[in-house]
Amino acid sequence: MDLHLKDKTVVVTGASRGIGLATVRAFAEEGARVVGGARTPGAGLQELAAAYDVVPVAGDLATPEGVERLVATAVERFGGVDVLVNNVGAVQPRLGGFLSVTDEDWLATMNLNLMSAVRACRAALPELLTARGSIVTVSSVNAFLPDPGVIDYTASKAALTNFSKALSKEVGPLGVRVNTIAPGPVSTDIWTGENGMADQVAQAMGKDLDTAIEELLAGLGGLATGRLTTSEEVADLVLMLASDRTGNITGADFTIDGGLIKTL
Numbered sequence: 001m002d003l004h005l006k007d008k009t010v011v012v013t014g015a016s017r018g019i020g021l022a023t024v025r026a027f028a029e030e031g032a033r034v035v036g037g038a039r040t041p042g043a044g045l046q047e048l049a050a051a052y053d054v055v056p057v058a059g060d061l062a063t064p065e066g067v068e069r070l071v072a073t074a075v076e077r078f079g080g081v082d083v084l085v086n087n088v089g090a091v092q093p094r095l096g097g098f099l100s101v102t103d104e105d106w107l108a109t110m111n112l113n114l115m116s117a118v119r120a121c122r123a124a125l126p127e128l129l130t131a132r133g134s135i136v137t138v139s140s141v142n143a144f145l146p147d148p149g150v151i152d153y154t155a156s157k158a159a160l161t162n163f164s165k166a167l168s169k170e171v172g173p174l175g176v177r178v179n180t181i182a183p184g185p186v187s188t189d190i191w192t193g194e195n196g197m198a199d200q201v202a203q204a205m206g207k208d209l210d211t212a213i214e215e216l217l218a219g220l221g222g223l224a225t226g227r228l229t230t231s232e233e234v235a236d237l238v239l240m241l242a243s244d245r246t247g248n249i250t251g252a253d254f255t256i257d258g259g260l261i262k263t264l
Contacts, residue, residue, distance in 0.1 A: 003243035006031030009078040010242070011071060013061050013120055014088030016042040018188035019138055022231035023085055023238050028052035030239065033078050037061055037070035037088075061088045062112045064119050071123040081127035083242045086117035086137040091153040091190060093200050098151055106152050113156035114163065121167060125176070132175035136241045137164050138234065139180045141257050145220075161253055168251035177250040179241045184257025185217065187228040217260075224259025 010027045014020040015036030021044045024036045033053040036045050041056035048054040057073050059066035074081050090112055094101050117137055128135065142154040143161040161180050168178035192213065217223055237256055240246055255261060 001245070003030055003239055003245055005083075005239065005243055008032045008082040008242075009074055009080055010034045010083040010085065011074050011081055011120070011124060012036045012085040012087060013067070013070065013116060014038060015056070016040060016045050018190060019183070019186060019231045019234045019238075020085075020087040021045060021048075022235035023087060024048055024054060026232070026235040026239050027083075027242075028054050032083075035070060035074040035077065037066070061116050061120075062108075067116060067119040068123050071120065071127070074124075075127060080131055081124045082131045082133040084120060084124045084128060084133070084135045085238055085242070086120055086135070088116050089113045089138070089140075089157075091150050093149055094151055095149075095200070098148065101152055109152040109156050110159070113153065114159045117160055118163065125171070128176045129171070129174055133177075134242045135164070135167075135176065135178045136238050137161075137178070137180045138238070139164070139182050139253070141182045141184045141255060141261060143180075143182060143253075145261065147220075165251050165253075172250045177241075177247070179249060179251070180253045181234060181237055181241070182253055182255045182257070183229055183234050184223070184255075184260040185220075185228050186231060186234060188231055192228070220260060221262055222260075223257070227258060229256055229258055 010032045012020055012024050012034060015024050016038035024034050025048055027034050028048055035055045035057060037057045037059055039060055041058055045056045049056050055077055057070050059069050061067055121135060139161045140157040143157040147154050164178050164180045234256055237254060
C-alpha cells in the first residue's frame with residue numbers, strides 16, 4: 001500500500017533510539033524527508049542520515065529552544081512541515097512510593113512528557129496549517145491505566161492525551177489532524193535496557209531481569225499475545241496515522257499493547 005508519504009517533511013522528537021529511531025527509519029524508507037531531534041543523535045540516526053534524506057538535530061527537547069530549533073531546521077532545509085511526531089519522553093520507577101516523588105521530579109516529568117509536545121505543536125502548527133498536515137503523539141496506556149509505581153509518568157501521559165484531544169477539536173476544521181498512540185510495554189531501552197524500568201525493579205527485588213519483566217507484566221494483568229510490542233510495530237502505526245490513507249481520523253487514540261488492557 002502506498003502511504004503517500006514520499007517527499008513529505010516529517011519532524012520526529014526523541015529520534016535517537018527505540019520508537020523514535022524506528023519511526024525515522026520507517027518514514028525514510030517511504031521516501032519522506034525526516035528531521036530527527038535528540039539530545040545526542042547517536043550512531044543509529046547518523047547511519048540513517050548517510051543513507052536517506054534524514055537530518056539529525058542535537059538539542060535538549062525539554063527546553064523551548066531545543067524544540068524550536070528542531071522545527072526551524074525542517075523549515076530551513078525543506079521549506080515546511082507536513083508531519084510532526086511527538087515521541088520524546090521518559091519514565092522513572094518510583095520505588096519509594098508517592099512520598100518519595102519531589103516537586104522537582106513532578107516538574108521534570110511534566111516538562112519532558114507534556115510540555116515538550118506542547119512546545120513542538122506550537123512551533124510546528126503554522127507550517128502544519130499551511131500543509132494541512134498531521135500530528136501523531138506517542139502517549140501511553142498509562143494515560144488511562146493509573147500506576148502508582150510511575151505516578152508522575154501516568155499523570156503526565158493522561159495530560160498529554162487530553163491535550164492532544166483538545167487540540168484536535170481546534171485544528172481539525174482547519175485541516176490538521178491530531179491523533180495519539182498508547183503503547184503498552186515496548187521492547188526498548190526504556191523498558192528492557194540497562195537501568196531501564198525492568199532493570200531497576202529487578203535490582204530492587206534482587207531478581208534477574210527476565211523474572212522481573214515476567215512479574216511486572218503479570219502484575220499489570222499479563223499480555224494476551226505473550227510478548228512485548230516492538231518499536232517497529234509502533235512506528236508502522238505512526239506512519240499509518242500520518243498518512244492521508246487515514247485522512248478522516250482525528251482526535252483518536254490507538255492502543256498497541258499486546259492485549260494488556262482487558263476492559264472496553
